[in-house]
Amino acid sequence: MSERGLRISGLRVAVEGKEILKGIDLVVEPGRVAALMGPNGSGKSTLAFTMSGHPKYEVLGGSVTLDGEEILGQAPDKRARAGLFLSFQYPAAIPGVSVANFIRSARMAVKPGDLPPKQFRQLVFDKLDTLDMDPAFLGRYVNDGFSGGEKKRLEMLQLAILQPKYAVLDETDSGLDVDALQAVGTSVNALRASDEGKDTGFLIITHYPRILAHVPADVVHIMMDGRIVKTGGPELANEIEREGYDRIREEVAGGVA
Amino acid sequence: MASLSPTSAPAGATAAALDALIDLGLTEAAVRREAFAIYEALPAPKSPGGKWKHDLRKLDLGNLTVSPAPILALAEPLTVPGAIVCDFATARRDHAEIFGPAYDRALANETKFGALTRAFAPDGLFISIAEGVRLAEPIRIGIVAIEGEDALPYVIVVAGARSQVEIIEMAGGDTGGRLVCAATEIVAGDDARVSYSILQQYGPQTKTIATRRAIVGHNAEVHVAFAAIGAQLCVEDIAERAVEAGAGARLTGLFFANADQHVDLVTDLLHVVGSTTSDTVVKGVAGDRAQARFLGNIKIAAHAHGSDATLRDDSLLLSPQAHIDSVPALEISANDVKAFHGATVGALDDENLFYIMSRGLDRTTAERLVTLGFLEPAIARFPSEAVREHLRSALGAKLG
Numbered sequence A: 001m002s003e004r005g006l007r008i009s010g011l012r013v014a015v016e017g018k019e020i021l022k023g024i025d026l027v028v029e030p031g032r033v034a035a036l037m038g039p040n041g042s043g044k045s046t047l048a049f050t051m052s053g054h055p056k057y058e059v060l061g062g063s064v065t066l067d068g069e070e071i072l073g074q075a076p077d078k079r080a081r082a083g084l085f086l087s088f089q090y091p092a093a094i095p096g097v098s099v100a101n102f103i104r105s106a107r108m109a110v111k112p113g114d115l116p117p118k119q120f121r122q123l124v125f126d127k128l129d130t131l132d133m134d135p136a137f138l139g140r141y142v143n144d145g146f147s148g149g150e151k152k153r154l155e156m157l158q159l160a161i162l163q164p165k166y167a168v169l170d171e172t173d174s175g176l177d178v179d180a181l182q183a184v185g186t187s188v189n190a191l192r193a194s195d196e197g198k199d200t201g202f203l204i205i206t207h208y209p210r211i212l213a214h215v216p217a218d219v220v221h222i223m224m225d226g227r228i229v230k231t232g233g234p235e236l237a238n239e240i241e242r243e244g245y246d247r248i249r250e251e252v253a254g255g256v257a
Numbered sequence B: 001m002a003s004l005s006p007t008s009a010p011a012g013a014t015a016a017a018l019d020a021l022i023d024l025g026l027t028e029a030a031v032r033r034e035a036f037a038i039y040e041a042l043p044a045p046k047s048p049g050g051k052w053k054h055d056l057r058k059l060d061l062g063n064l065t066v067s068p069a070p071i072l073a074l075a076e077p078l079t080v081p082g083a084i085v086c087d088f089a090t091a092r093r094d095h096a097e098i099f100g101p102a103y104d105r106a107l108a109n110e111t112k113f114g115a116l117t118r119a120f121a122p123d124g125l126f127i128s129i130a131e132g133v134r135l136a137e138p139i140r141i142g143i144v145a146i147e148g149e150d151a152l153p154y155v156i157v158v159a160g161a162r163s164q165v166e167i168i169e170m171a172g173g174d175t176g177g178r179l180v181c182a183a184t185e186i187v188a189g190d191d192a193r194v195s196y197s198i199l200q201q202y203g204p205q206t207k208t209i210a211t212r213r214a215i216v217g218h219n220a221e222v223h224v225a226f227a228a229i230g231a232q233l234c235v236e237d238i239a240e241r242a243v244e245a246g247a248g249a250r251l252t253g254l255f256f257a258n259a260d261q262h263v264d265l266v267t268d269l270l271h272v273v274g275s276t277t278s279d280t281v282v283k284g285v286a287g288d289r290a291q292a293r294f295l296g297n298i299k300i301a302a303h304a305h306g307s308d309a310t311l312r313d314d315s316l317l318l319s320p321q322a323h324i325d326s327v328p329a330l331e332i333s334a335n336d337v338k339a340f341h342g343a344t345v346g347a348l349d350d351e352n353l354f355y356i357m358s359r360g361l362d363r364t365t366a367e368r369l370v371t372l373g374f375l376e377p378a379i380a381r382f383p384s385e386a387v388r389e390h391l392r393s394a395l396g397a398k399l400g
Helices: A044-052 A076-082 A099-110 A117-130 A135-139 A148-162 A178-193 A209-213 A235-243 A246-256 B015-023 B029-041 B088-094 B096-105 B112-120 B350-357 B363-379 B385-398
Strands: A006-015 A018-028 A033-037 A057-066 A084-087 A094-098 A166-170 A201-206 A219-224 A227-232 B072-074 B083-087 B125-129 B139-144 B154-159 B164-173 B179-188 B193-202 B207-216 B221-228 B233-242 B248-257 B262-271 B277-286 B291-300 B308-317 B323-332 B338-347
Touching: A006 A044, A018 A033, A018 A044, A018 A057, A018 A201, A018 A227, A033 A044, A033 A235, A044 A057, A044 A076, A044 A084, A044 A166, A044 A201, A076 A084, A076 A099, A076 B350, A084 A148, A094 A099, A094 B350, A094 B363, A099 A117, A099 A135, A099 A148, A099 B363, A117 A135, A117 A148, A117 A178, A135 A148, A148 A178, A178 A209, A201 A209, A209 A235, A219 A235, A219 A246, A227 A235, A227 A246, A235 A246, B015 B029, B015 B112, B029 B112, B083 B088, B088 B096, B088 B125, B096 B125, B096 B154, B096 B179, B112 B179, B112 B207, B112 B233, B125 B164, B154 B164, B154 B193, B164 B179, B179 B193, B179 B221, B193 B207, B193 B385, B207 B221, B207 B248, B221 B233, B221 B262, B233 B248, B233 B277, B248 B262, B248 B291, B248 B363, B248 B385, B262 B277, B262 B308, B277 B291, B277 B323, B277 B363, B291 B308, B291 B338, B308 B323, B308 B363, B323 B338, B350 B363, B363 B385
Parallel strands: A033 A201, A033 A219, A084 A166, A166 A201, B125 B154, B139 B164, B154 B179, B164 B193, B179 B207, B193 B221, B207 B233, B221 B248, B233 B262, B248 B277, B262 B291, B277 B308, B291 B323, B308 B338
Antiparallel strands: A006 A018, A006 A057, A219 A227, B072 B139, B083 B125
C-alpha cells in the first residue's frame, strides 16, 4: 500500500442517487502526465470532484490513495494538505478576499512556515511573470469579476505556488484563447522543470486534445459513461483529434457485442 | 461640569431626577427640561415584532444612574491652531459664538433617546474646526463605559467652511447591563470634509442606543461610518441631511452580531434640496441566534431635482437561527433624480467553502475568510488604514 502515485481503484460514485462512475481504475505516477479524455457527461468532472472531496459526491465503493494513504473520507482541506490540487473548471469567486491574501493563506496551510515573506513574494512575482499576469492581479478579489481566461490563469498561479504532489486539471483548457492556453502550458511545463515540481504527477482532464499539444501526456485514458474504455499512449489523443469520439464509441460497443 | 457621584446622583429617567440633578449643579436647566419633555412625548421606536426579543418600549430606565465621569476622552491632546476640542462647559465659556448656535440646533432632540441624552448628559465633547483648517491627523475619541453607571456621551462637531477633519470614536468597556445612550451632532459648512467613524465594542451585557445627526452644507461631504461588534443590544439611528446644492452624504454601516445580540440600525438620507448626492452601504452578518434589523430610508424632497441617491445593503446569515430584516424605503417626491437600491440576503455558499477548502484551509478558516470578505467592502470605506486594520482584527477575533 505504500506505493507512490495517485491510485484510483474500483471507484464507484453516485450523485443524487444516480451512479455516475461505475468502477474507475487509474494511476497518476509522480512526475508523469496522464490525460483523461471523454465526451461531455462521461463523468470526468465527477472524478475530479470526488478526488477532492466535494460533499455532493457519494462514494459507493473503491479507493483513492495518495502515496499509499487512503484519502476518500478525508475533508477537502486535508486532501489538499496531503498534496492534492484541483484546478477548477469553474472556480468560485470570493468577494472581499484578495488574491494575495488567499494564495498566502493557502500556501501557509499546505506548506506551513516553509517560506519567509520575502521569498514568498519573490516566488509569487516569478510565477506571475511566467503566467504573463499583471501584479495588479494580487490586489483583486479572488475570481470576482474575472474573465474566463483570468480565472484559469489564477488556477495556474495557485498550482505554481502550492506545488502539490498531484494536480488534477479539470477542463483547464476550456474557453481559453490561444494566448491563455499557451500561458497554461508554459506554467505547467515550468513547474515540471523546477526542483519543487519535477515529481508532481498530473491528471489532465479534457474534452479536446489541444492542451496536450502544450503539455504532452505520457498516457491517455478515454472515459465514456462512467468507465475507462480505452488506454493508450499520446497517439490516442491524436486519434480523437482526427476522428472524434464516435469511432471509439463504436469500437467499444462492438467489443461489448 | 457638575460634581456628581453615582451614589449621590438621583436615579431614574424622571422629571424629578432631572430637577434634582439641576439642583446639584447641572447647567442649561431650560434646555434640559425641554429635551426631557420631548423624550417623554416621543414614542419609543417600534420593535419589529415577531420573534424580536428586545422592545425599546419596555426598556426600564427606572434605575438610570448618570455617569459623571469623563466618559469622553481624547486619545492624545490636540494642539492645532484653529481646532478646538473641549468639554461643553469650556466651549460655552470660551467659544460661545461657535458653540451656542451649534448647541441650539438641538439635533439630538429628533429622537426620543437623543433627547434623553440632551436632557441628562452632565457634559459633552465639542469639536470645532475653523474655516480653511485641514487636519492631517485624525481626532480620536474614546468612550469608556464604566461598570454600574449609565453613560450619556454627547458630541457636537462643527466643521467650518473648507475645513477637513476625520474623527474616530472608539467605544468600549463593559457596563454590566447598563445603558450607553449617545448623541452625535455634526454640522459641516460649505466645502467642508468630515468623516466620523464609530467602532462599537462594548461588552456583551451593554445596551447602547445612539442618535447621530449630520447637516451637510454647500459642496460639503460628510461620511458617517459605523461598525457594531459588541453590546447585547445596539440601536443606531443615523440621519444625514443634504441641505444645500453640491452636498454629499455618505453612510457606511457594518455589523456582526452573534450569540443573542440584537442590532437595530436605522439610516435616513435626506435630500432637502436638489443637486445633492447620498451613498449608503450597509453590510450585516448574523450568526447563532442573533437578530438584526436594518431600516434604510432615502427621502428626496419635492423640488430636489438632480438628486442622486444609492443604497446598497447585503446581509449574510451564518446560522439557521440567525435573522436579519432588511427594509429599504425610497420616498421620492422630485422628478429627474437618480435613485438606486440593491439588496441581498444570503447564507454561506457551499461551493465557495469547498473551493477554499480545496486549497488546504479548514472549514472554520474558510468561513472566516468568506465572512470577512463579505464585510470587506464596508471595511474598505472606513477612512483610515489603522481603523480598517483594527476592524479586520476585531472581526477576525470574534469569528474565532
